[in-house]
Amino acid sequence: MSNNKEEIRIGVYICHCGHNIAGAVDVVGVAEYAAKLPNVVISKDYKYMCSDPGQELIAADIKEYNLNRIVVTSCSPLLHEKTFREATTKAGLNQYFMQMVNIRENVSWVNENFDDATEKSKDLVRAAVQRVAFQRALEKQKVPVNPNVLIVGGGIAGISAALTMANAGKKVYLVEKESTIGGHMAIFDKTFPTLDCAACILTPKMSSVKNHPNITLWTYSEVSNVEGFVGNYKVQVTRKPRYVIEDLCVGCMLCVEKCIFKEGKFPDEFNQGLSKRKPVYVPFPQATPLVAVIDDKTCIHFKTGKCTQTCKTACDRNAIDFDQKPEIKEIEVGTVLLTTGFQAFDAKKVPYYGYGKYPNVFTSLEVERMVNASGPTEGHVLTREGKAPKSVGIIHCVGSRDEKTHKWCSRVCCMYSLKLAHLIKEHTGADVYNFYIDMRTPGKGYEEFYDKLLHEDVHFIRGRVSEVTDWITSPEEEGKLIIRAEDTMIGMVRRIPVDMVVLAVGMEPRDDAQEIRKMFNISCSTEGFFLERHPKLAPVNTFTDGVFIAGACQGPRDIPDSVAQAGAAAAEALVLIDSGHVELEPNTAYIVDEICSGCKSCLNICPYKAITFDLEKNKSSINVALCKGCGTCVAACPSSAIKQNLFEDVEIFSEIKGIFVE
Amino acid sequence: MAVYWGAACGGCCVSVLDVHETLLTVIQHADLVFWPIALDTKYADVEAMEDKSIDLTLFNGAVRNSENEHMAHVLRAKSKILVAYGSCAHMGGIPGLANFSTKEELLSRVYDESPSTVNPDKVRPQHEYKVPEGTLEIPNFYEDVCMLDQIVDVDYYLPGCPPQTERLVEVFLAIVSGAQLPPKGSVIGVSERAQCEECTRIKSDNRSVDRFYRPWEIEDDGVSCFIDQGVICMGSATVGGCGVRCVKGNAPCRGCYGPVPGVTDMGAKIMSTIATALNAEDENDIIKAIDSIEDAAGTFYRFSLPASKIRRKIQ
Numbered sequence: 011m012s013n014n015k016e017e018i019r020i021g022v023y024i025c026h027c028g029h030n031i032a033g034a035v036d037v038v039g040v041a042e043y044a045a046k047l048p049n050v051v052i053s054k055d056y057k058y059m060c061s062d063p064g065q066e067l068i069a070a071d072i073k074e075y076n077l078n079r080i081v082v083t084s085c086s087p088l089l090h091e092k093t094f095r096e097a098t099t100k101a102g103l104n105q106y107f108m109q110m111v112n113i114r115e116n117v118s119w120v121n122e123n124f125d126d127a128t129e130k131s132k133d134l135v136r137a138a139v140q141r142v143a144f145q146r147a148l149e150k151q152k153v154p155v156n157p158n159v160l161i162v163g164g165g166i167a168g169i170s171a172a173l174t175m176a177n178a179g180k181k182v183y184l185v186e187k188e189s190t191i192g193g194h195m196a197i198f199d200k201t202f203p204t205l206d207c208a209a210c211i212l213t214p215k216m217s218s219v220k221n222h223p224n225i226t227l228w229t230y231s232e233v234s235n236v237e238g239f240v241g242n243y244k245v246q247v248t249r250k251p252r253y254v255i256e257d258l259c260v261g262c263m264l265c266v267e268k269c270i271f272k273e274g275k276f277p278d279e280f281n282q283g284l285s286k287r288k289p290v291y292v293p294f295p296q297a298t299p300l301v302a303v304i305d306d307k308t309c310i311h312f313k314t315g316k317c318t319q320t321c322k323t324a325c326d327r328n329a330i331d332f333d334q335k336p337e338i339k340e341i342e343v344g345t346v347l348l349t350t351g352f353q354a355f356d357a358k359k360v361p362y363y364g365y366g367k368y369p370n371v372f373t374s375l376e377v378e379r380m381v382n383a384s385g386p387t388e389g390h391v392l393t394r395e396g397k398a399p400k401s402v403g404i405i406h407c408v409g410s411r412d413e414k415t416h417k418w419c420s421r422v423c424c425m426y427s428l429k430l431a432h433l434i435k436e437h438t439g440a441d442v443y444n445f446y447i448d449m450r451t452p453g454k455g456y457e458e459f460y461d462k463l464l465h466e467d468v469h470f471i472r473g474r475v476s477e478v479t480d481w482i483t484s485p486e487e488e489g490k491l492i493i494r495a496e497d498t499m500i501g502m503v504r505r506i507p508v509d510m511v512v513l514a515v516g517m518e519p520r521d522d523a524q525e526i527r528k529m530f531n532i533s534c535s536t537e538g539f540f541l542e543r544h545p546k547l548a549p550v551n552t553f554t555d556g557v558f559i560a561g562a563c564q565g566p567r568d569i570p571d572s573v574a575q576a577g578a579a580a581a582e583a584l585v586l587i588d589s590g591h592v593e594l595e596p597n598t599a600y601i602v603d604e605i606c607s608g609c610k611s612c613l614n615i616c617p618y619k620a621i622t623f624d625l626e627k628n629k630s631s632i633n634v635a636l637c638k639g640c641g642t643c644v645a646a647c648p649s650s651a652i653k654q655n656l657f658e659d660v661e662i663f664s665e666i667k668g669i670f671v672e
Numbered sequence: 673m674a675v676y677w678g679a680a681c682g683g684c685c686v687s688v689l690d691v692h693e694t695l696l697t698v699i700q701h702a703d704l705v706f707w708p709i710a711l712d713t714k715y716a717d718v719e720a721m722e723d724k725s726i727d728l729t730l731f732n733g734a735v736r737n738s739e740n741e742h743m744a745h746v747l748r749a750k751s752k753i754l755v756a757y758g759s760c761a762h763m764g765g766i767p768g769l770a771n772f773s774t775k776e777e778l779l780s781r782v783y784d785e786s787p788s789t790v791n792p793d794k795v796r797p798q799h800e801y802k803v804p805e806g807t808l809e810i811p812n813f814y815e816d817v818c819m820l821d822q823i824v825d826v827d828y829y830l831p832g833c834p835p836q837t838e839r840l841v842e843v844f845l846a847i848v849s850g851a852q853l854p855p856k857g858s859v860i861g862v863s864e865r866a867q868c869e870e871c872t873r874i875k876s877d878n879r880s881v882d883r884f885y886r887p888w889e890i891e892d893d894g895v896s897c898f899i900d901q902g903v904i905c906m907g908s909a910t911v912g913g914c915g916v917r918c919v920k921g922n923a924p925c926r927g928c929y930g931p932v933p934g935v936t937d938m939g940a941k942i943m944s945t946i947a948t949a950l951n952a953e954d955e956n957d958i959i960k961a962i963d964s965i966e967d968a969a970g971t972f973y974r975f976s977l978p979a980s981k982i983r984r985k986i987q
């Protein structure tokens with residue numbers, strides 16, 4: 011250790027964090043205790059260490075007492091390590107001579123006994139005091155940031171972010187899994203609370219994406235591999251074959267018209283299966299790019315090889331290519347925005363509401379398509395028998411706020427149910443019943459919209475629906491679906507017979523969210539949505555630098571919030587790009603050549619592929635830029651030839667000893 | 673010069689005898705004043721010597737009873753240079769594995785349970801026993817097996833089970849020739865790096881082991897790294913110096929030379945390393961592989977349990 015000879019002079023600072031810490035820990039006692047520990051020159055407690063005066067206190071003491079090590083005993087390093095490192099740097103001391111002790115999340119918030127909490131705080135301070143003496147001065151490494159950005163998911167969040175970044179002059183790669191961008195918003199008819207047409211506001215943005223010189227749009231494509239680190243990601247995108255050459259197709263629909271199938275035969279995904287499509291199709295008229303796609307699971311050519319290929323003959327631009335193969339694109343980007351969205355809750359998982367059993371139980375997305383003028387029923391709300399319903403029940407919170415399915419509130423269902431109630435009423439004049447638990451309408455103009463509905467003769471029944479059934483108890487219920495629900499307003503169980511039931515399905519993480527999470531090395535919260543770095547202060551950042559999240563992949567949210575988040579994520583990415591470089595934390599591993607015996611134990615265990623073997627030297631070597639400091643190789647090295655900055659054995663063992671030995 | 677054995681098997685003393693005719697060179701430079709295996713010097717004679725009157729003492733064996741401890745203190749006082757000679761004095765060695773059991777478990781195994789024991793009266797060794805002629809004493813059997821430096825201050829460590837005789841001669845000649853000696857506390861006669869550096873077996877870049885084998889369970893190809901073949905070899909966690917003797921004899925390294933300098937827990941290190949070789953998809957694969965290791969703790973801590981972080985079984 012280089013610092014063996016220098017005199018260690020430690021300053022210890024105990025933060026009250028208002029009452030957060032001081033209410034549960036004897037902060038003055040801890041400060042007095044710390045003052046008596048070896049090498050501690052000064053020990054103080056202060057109301058808010060993170061405040062300006064708190065930080066200045068550290069800086070002033072470093073100068074006055076000639077301190078060369080700092081221990082700040084406060085909250086989680088996640089929150090304020092940066093703050094106190096900067097305060098240390100300001101006073102001319104290397105920032106890695108500062109060690110934080112978390113006595114808020116780890117002590118005051120989780121201990122009920124004042125004396126225990128105080129003792130534990132002392133133990134942790136003692137450990138840090140012993141550790142910090144061994145810490146060494148380290149420097150951050152600077153690496154340039156590639157200005158290109160990858161955006162995964164072409165829903166409204168991805169579209170908004172792509173346009174923002176592209177307008178800022180950055181090269182954007184927008185990758186979408188489906189054959190068109192637009193996401194869920196493209197499915198909707200009107201948007202709440204303004205009732206403006208979703209397509210009218212979305213499709214111009216979709217075309218802007220298509221035509222923007224700075225945007226490379228890859229639909230029907232998926233990210234298949236990610237390597238590298240913040241500012242320098244190498245990404246592999248697999249473009250699935252759509253069997254139609256994108257550059258040649260103009261979306262004239264001749265191929266669709268001339269397909270050997272005279273009529274659509276397969277459930278149309280875009281219309282939620284309410285209509286049929288052919289194997290060659292364009293999902294909807296404003297699909298972007300407006301390029302047909304051939305579904306190889308239903309196309310006769312792919313199934314039997316015996317199709318006369320009428321589509322191919324029909325295409326006068328020779329755009330159809332049955333031999334298309336998956337195409338791998340390799341790109342280099344500096345930042346990544348994940349806007350992969352959500353999936354609707356599968357209503358079949360709550361069988362007591364009868365979806366899939368009773369034909370006239372629909373999901374909200376199906377009704378969205380029905381009320382849409384270009385939808386399968388051309389804007390008519392119809393039962394499966396093709397009749398306009400006289401009464402419709404909308405059940406809220408299907409797959410939301412429910413111990414059995416998802417505990418969370420999906421945030422959008424109350425509002426879209428009100429919207430659908432309004433539209434159904436407008437289209438059919440039916441009696442519409444809303445069954446809700448609580449009406450949640452926080453948002454600009456949302457409560458006003460609810461108020462408007464209250465005056466539109468829509469019925470509201472406050473209570474949870476227990477079941478939807480066709481078991482009738484009176485002649486007037488004949489041929490109807492019965493919604494049984496408690497009406498908490500009048501304190502009784504009611505049976506409401508209706509012609510049509512609409513299930514307001516909630517939002518849940520996509521099935522492939524885990525796969526994406528692993529690929530980009532980010533975390534998910536317990537329910538499976540992508541985890542933000544901080545729920546309030548870093549909602550679009552992740553714990554992986556350079557990877558940002560926006561929209562419903564992070565949690566249920568509506569269009570305005572998704573767009574706002576997309577803007578925030580774009581801004582965060584732009585900050586990184588425009589700063590030109592990133593500083594890499596020096597908590598990386600390094601190999602001491604004099605000790606490495608070349609046993610190769612470390613070679614295949616690095617999750618970041620940062621370790622290679624130098625045949626000439628017969629030793630391993632670590633690429634510092636790729637190393638994330640996970641410590642796996644450090645633990646694995648049988649000779650302790652691999653060491654990790656900030657986590658050297660002597661630091662860790664001193665800390666452990668400090669905890670146990672007074 | 674003195675040679676003493678604590679809790680030892682005698683192999684270290686034999687390794688000293690293995691100097692063969694070089695013994696003549698040795699006794700040319702030094703009188704052998706105490707060596708229980710070869711000379712008839714009594715403890716009382718040693719106790720009567722003046723402090724620091726022995727130039728060099730090779731202490732082999734661990735310290736596991738009051739006799740070992742007493743002689744460790746006596747020899748420390750009488751010796752200018754005290755060398756912990758061999759794995760047991762260095763790290764606790766094979767006797768140190770007794771720390772995986774309590775004293776009671778050991779005694780009950782030996783005096784009650786072992787199949788060859790007939791002891792209907794449940795006789796156990798006593799520290800003192802009164803007979804008509806007076807009181808008989810045998811050493812106190814300790815709960816713990818210690819390595820030498822847990823008892824007394826040690827100048828140098830010469831590792832190995834047993835140490836290479838060549839190393840002993842080198843060290844001896846260095847001392848008598850008045851050469852510059854390494855700093856006190858050094859492990860001598862070793863390299864700076866693990867065995868793998870000298871080992872000529874071919875190591876894979878991408879280890880993938882489904883289960884582990886004891887050496888007799890596979891046919892060694894003689895060419896590939898033992899770990900690649902699924903045989904536990906301690907070489908990567910063991911400091912070089914012996915000349916990779918075991919592996920050259922087609923037996924995996926057992927780790928008697930101790931860890932590479934700077935390693936805090938040799939057993940933990942080799943365990944982590946062995947884990948890197950595993951080809952495991954899930955927890956079951958891992959459990960299966962671990963189950964294929966016979967006596968994992970005894971294998972990984974074969975020579976170093978008292979010197980390790982775990983040190984012993986909690987009572």
